Amino acid sequence: MRTVSDAERRARLGRRHALAAPEADAESATRAVVCLHGTEPASVYLSVAARTPSSMTDVEHALYEDRSIVRNLAMRRTVFGFPRDLLPAAYGSAGARVAGIQYRRLLAEAAQAGVADPEAWAVTQTDALLALLAERGPMPLAAVRRELPELGRTVTRSAGKSYEAQTSLARALLVVLDARGVLTRGRNTAGWKTSRPAWVPVGDWVGAPVEPLAEQEGYAELVSRWLLRFGPGTEDDVVWWLGATKAAVRRALADVGAVAVALEDGTPAWLHPDDTDEVDAPEAWxxxxxxxxxxxxxxxxxxxxxxxxxxxxxxxxxxxxxxxxxxxxxxxxxxxxxxxxxxxxxxxxxxxxxxxxxxxxxxxxxxxxxxxxxxxxxxxxxxxxxxxxxxxx
Incomplete structure (x- = not known):
């Protein structure tokens, strides 16, 4: 078992993440780190700017014209900008896990808001929302609440806490459909720094419906790409990044054929089987x-x-x-x-x-x-x- 020093890990980080040498465009920069964090819309632009010669207009073109980067909720209930070909893996694994958790929360909050049969209500409101978008086109959250009064109901989260907040059932349903890969964030209606997307069916946005991979296959694909860009990593690293269980991560590492190595302090870690050679340090960056x-x-x-x-x-x-x-x-x-x-x-x-x-x-x-x-x-x-x-x- 070879040892990967901290110095080599830093060399890998610089080379793999397009920081020591730039990539050509926004999509390539996204692939360099598997996917971009998109919790704050501006971070997508700034992450690309740090890795490419792309202008702000170039990033907007990738997001809204080419749609080579698609923003959806997935790992750890976080918004990411994914390369389009990674969507099936994300929807079938990390996204599905988040969707299940958020769906149970939606049902509980619907009951809190006075809905007698939350599951039937969720089906009815999902159908109504999809029909509305099919008729009227992409629509921001505020418009959805106006057009579908049932989704305008509000509930209190974290009642009695310093971070108590009011939220609408519309927002909760959008979160579920986002993580499931039914809807995605289209054009931002409030400028590049503010999150106010117009919601649109994924198939309409990318040109065809996206079929999720089976859970095991989806996790394996995500772990494979992560190892190629972030490896070596420990089991805990992968569990944290995916927001998944240890069992799912261990199965994915086995499916990928990950190669065991040791970190500088002796901690067991993993490399992708196609990326086991030593990596030299790049020029100063x-x-x-x-x-x-x-x-x-x-x-x-x-x-x-x-x-x-x-x-x-x-x-x-x-x-x-x-x-x-x-x-x-x-x-x-x-x-x-x-x-x-x-x-x-x-x-x-x-x-x-x-x-x-x-x-x-x-x-x-x-x-x-x-x-x-x-x-x-x-x-x-x-x-x-x-x-x-x-x-x-």
Missing amino acids: AALLPSLDPTTMGWKGRGFYLGEHAEHIFDRNGNGGPTAWWNGRIVGGWTQDDDGRVVVVPVDGWPRGAKRVLEDRAEELTAWLGGDVVRSIYQSPLIRSYAAGGSPT
Whole structure:
């Protein structure tokens, strides 16, 4: 059993994730990290910008014209931008798991809202929603609530908690149909930084219905692609990324024929059978990645690229803020001034050679954004401290 050092893991990260050398376009950048995090719409654009020469218009073309990147709910109840050919695997495995959980929640909330027969109600309302979209075309959530009063019913989630919130049954049903692969997010109706999609049947959006793979086959496909881009990874890494059970992950690793290796600290891990050769370090590279970028969020065990900086980069819920990278390590974060200028903030001083290159990346990103200011809700403790009066060093 060969050992994969932390240095090699960082080399793999730079090469596989299109950070040490760019990809040609948005779809290629997406494939480089399997799929893009899309919880915040802006992160899709910024993740592509960090990996390609693509303009904002190029990313919009991939999302809304070519539709080579399709946004759907899947692993860990998170929105991802998938390459279109990965949709069957996602729908049949991770998406189906999330859909089952969310469907049970929908039934409970429908009962809470006074629905006498939640299951029959869910079938009726799904049919009504699909008929409405077939007649009227893509439609945002607010319009769905207006047109289908039954879905306008609201319920309280987390009653009595500090994060208590009101939500509609329309939103809950859309979540279920999204994870099932029935509906998808079409064009955004509120600009590139705000999540207000017009909902559309998946078949209408991509040109033909998408048939989900069987669960086992779907998980195997997702794990295969993850290993090729993120390997080596531990069982815990894959379980976390997929939001799946250990049993499902072990079966998928066996189906893929994953090769056992050891990490630098001796922890057992896995490589794809087609990617077992040692990987050399690329030339020095730097990158500015958005909050929840796939590279930041790709593993549960993050020590090889994060070191002791976790408390500065991740919030209490485990969400990674915007990050600054140098040769495979997170060395800081970034934010914007009110005028849109990108500012890089180090965690603990600058590694040798990093400051000038990261400042160049900041100037490039400032120009790419063209004055737009992106305010992610997932700001790291480091950037919150800077915003409260700190200064970059």
